[in-house]
Amino acid sequence: MLELKLDELTFDKCLKCNACVSSCPVANTTLEFGGPKHLGPELKRLMNNQGIIDDKRIEFCTLCGSCDMSCPENVHVTTLTAFAKAIHSDKSGTKFRDFVLSNAEWVGKLASAFAPVTNFAMGMKPVRKVMEIVMDIPAERQFPKYRFHNFNRVYKKKTASTERKVAYFAGCYATFNAPEVAMSFIKVMEHNGIEVVKPDQKCCGVPMFANGQMKQGLKNANHNITSFLEYTRQGYDVVLTCTSCTLAFKKEYVSFLNTEEAKELASHVYDADEYLRLLKESGELNMNFAPMKVRAGYYAPCHMKAQGIGNPAMDILELIPGYEIQDVGAGCCGQCGTFGFKTEKYDVSMAIGRPMAEAVKEVDADYTVTECGMCKNQLDQLTDKTVKHPMQIVAESYERAKVLS
C-alpha cells in the first residue's frame, strides 16, 4: 500500500472551517462530490484511526489546488486527495479509459505519429460515437490536434554554452499538440542570449496523479528529477511553459516524494514568464519589444495561481509598448486536464466552464492569453476567441523588433 510520506501533522491543523469547500469549483457545481474537507483531512484522520478507506467520491477531485490556496491553516489538501485517489484505484481498479487518459505521453506519441489520420478520425462523428460507447469519452468534447512534426522530432539540443543556460521541460501538450509554444519559448530565450537544452524527460505525472496512477506518476517524477538535477548541478535553470507541469516540479514532487532531490530540483524551477520577470528584475531582459496594438484578455489557470507567483504573464506582456491586457477574473475552466474528457464528468466540466466563458465574453478582448493547454481546450470549446500562449506573443514582438531594426 502507498505510504504518505509528508509530515503527518500537517492535516491536523484543519479546523473544518469550510474555506476549501466554499472555494472548490467542483463542490460548488455538484453535490455528488464529497468535497475537499471531507475527502482530504477528515478522511485522512479517519484512516489513521481505522485503516485504509476506499472512497469512490474522490473521483470528482480534479487536483486543481483551489483548496490548498484557500486553506488558512496551510493544510496540503491536494496531497491528501491525491493519495485518496491512489487508494481508490488500487482498491477498485482503474477504468481502461482513465488508464489511457493518464498516459498522455504515449497517447501523444502514437497520435502524433499518425497525426493527420488521428486528427481526421477525431473529427468524425461516427468515430466519436464509438469512442463514447467504448471509452466513455463524450462525443461533443473537442480534442486538441496532434502534430506530426512534434517537438521531439524538431528539437534535440543537449548542451548549452551561454552564461545563463536553460533546461527546458516541454510537457506533453507543447511536445505533441503545440510545438509552436515550445519553439516560441526557445526563440524568446535566443533573443535574450540564452541557449535552451531539452534534457531527457517523461510526462510530468500530473495526469497520472489525477487518475490515481500514483506509482507510475512517481516513477516519472523520479526520472525527471534525476535527469534535470544533472543540469541544475551544472548551473542550468529549469524553465517550463506549462503551468501544470511547473506546479508538479515545484510542489507535487516534493509533497509526494518528500526527498532531498525533489527539494533541490524545486528550488531551480521557474515558469517561463516568471523567469523573464526575474531577468527583468536583474536588468538582463532584452527590452527591445516591437509595439503591438492589442487589447488582450488573460485567463489565469488554477495551476498558475497555485504557484504563488503573482501574475508574471501579465507583468511581461505589459512591457510590450501598446499592449493592453486585463485579467478576466475567472475561476476554474472545468476542463481540469483529463477530467473534462470523461462522459460522467462532462456536464460538471461544462457547468464549471460556463462562468469562465461569461467572464471572457464580458471583457470582450481581441483574444485570450493563457499558459495552460488544457484550459485552452476548454476556452476553444466554450468561447469564440482565439487563445494564445504568452510565449507566442513575446516571440512575435521580439521577431518584429528584429525586422524593424
Added chain:
Amino acid sequence: MYDVVVIGQGLSGMLSAIWAKEHGYRTALVATGSGKIMQSTGVLDLIPGADGGLKEWSELYQLAAIEQSQLTGAMEQFKILTKRLGYPYKGDIEHLVPIVMGSGHIKETALYPETISPIKEHGQVVIVGFDEVIDFQPAYIKGNLQKARPQLSIATIEISLGKQSQRTMTQLDAARLLDKKENLDYCIKQIKQQMTVREISQPDLFIFPASLGVENWKYTLEQFTKELGAIVTEAPGMPPNTTAIRLHERLKKEAVKLGVRFYVDTTVVGCKMDRAGIESLTIKTSNHTTDISGKQFILATGGILGGGLEVTSDGVKETALELDADENGNIIHCPENLYPVGASRGFSVTHNGITGGVYSVLSSHEMVDKLHQQAIIGGIRSA
C-alpha cells in the same frame, strides 16, 4: 517592484488592495489562505459581540482622533464599491439596526446587504429551515428569538431542497441550489402548502438561513418576497454564510480584474529592512523562498483570530514580519512605510478577538489615504 504590497486578504486586505490599485499603484497581495471574510457573517458591526453606538465605539477603539468626515467618507466608499459589484450594502453607523442571527439571537449591526432586513419588536414571523442544512434549526432559533423578542409570534416551517447530496450540505450549498429557478419554485410551493395546511397566518417577516442565492440573489430575494407576500431576511450563522461568500467572491474578482497581483498559498516569513523602512518581504511558497519588494506595505494579517498576532509565553508576537509588539499587540517602532490596518493594529481595536467590519473599512480607507499622501510628499521630495 510594487508600489504597494498588502499582506492578508480578509476584508481589510482586500479593500486596501482595491483602493490602492484604484489610486493607480502597482499593487500586490500576499496571502496564506482565502481570508477571514469566508468565516464571517458578511454583516459589518461596530463592536462585535456587544451593543453600543458610535460614542461607545470611539471610546473603546480610541478613535478620538478620527474626523467625522473621514468616517463618513470611508463608509460612502464602501457603499459605492459594493453597489458597483452588484451586492450593495445599506445601513449607517449612526443608526444601528437589530438583526436576527442563525442562532436566534439578536445583534445590532451597522452595514448589511440587501438580503438582510431588521427584526421588529412585534408581529408575526415564520422561520424556514431546510431539512438538508443541519446548521440551521428553526425550533432552536425560535427558542432564542422568543426570549429576545417576547412579543413576536413565531412559527417554524421545515422544507426540503429536494436534492441528494454526497456531503453535509451547508447554507452555501442551499444558496447555489436556490440560484436555479426550478429549485426556488419547488421551495416556494412547499412553504405555501405548509402555510395552508397548518393554517399559519400571514406573517410580516420570513427568516431563512443565509441561502438566498449566490449569483442570482437579487432574483431569489425578489421571488420569495413577491410569492410569500412578506419581507424576507437571511439569518447568518455557521460559516460558510452566503452573505459573506457573495462579498468575498465579488471583492476578489474586482481586485483581480483591476490588476492586483495575488500571491496566494504563500506565507510571509520576515522582511528585509533598509534605512527608509521595509525594502522587501520574504515569502515562502510551496518550495521556494523569494522576496517581493515594494515601496509601501499594508499589514492586514488580522489579530489573534486572523493569525497576525500570537500570544506566547514570551509575550505577544507579530507573526508575519516578526516585528516586536507590546503587550497590547501594537508594533513597537513601526517602520515608516508599513501601514497596519484592521486587527493588525493591536488589541485596542479587537473585541472578542475580532475588529468588526466597520473598523476594517475605516482603517483600510484611512491607511490607503495616508499612504497616498505619503507617496505624493515622497514624490515631491524625490523630484
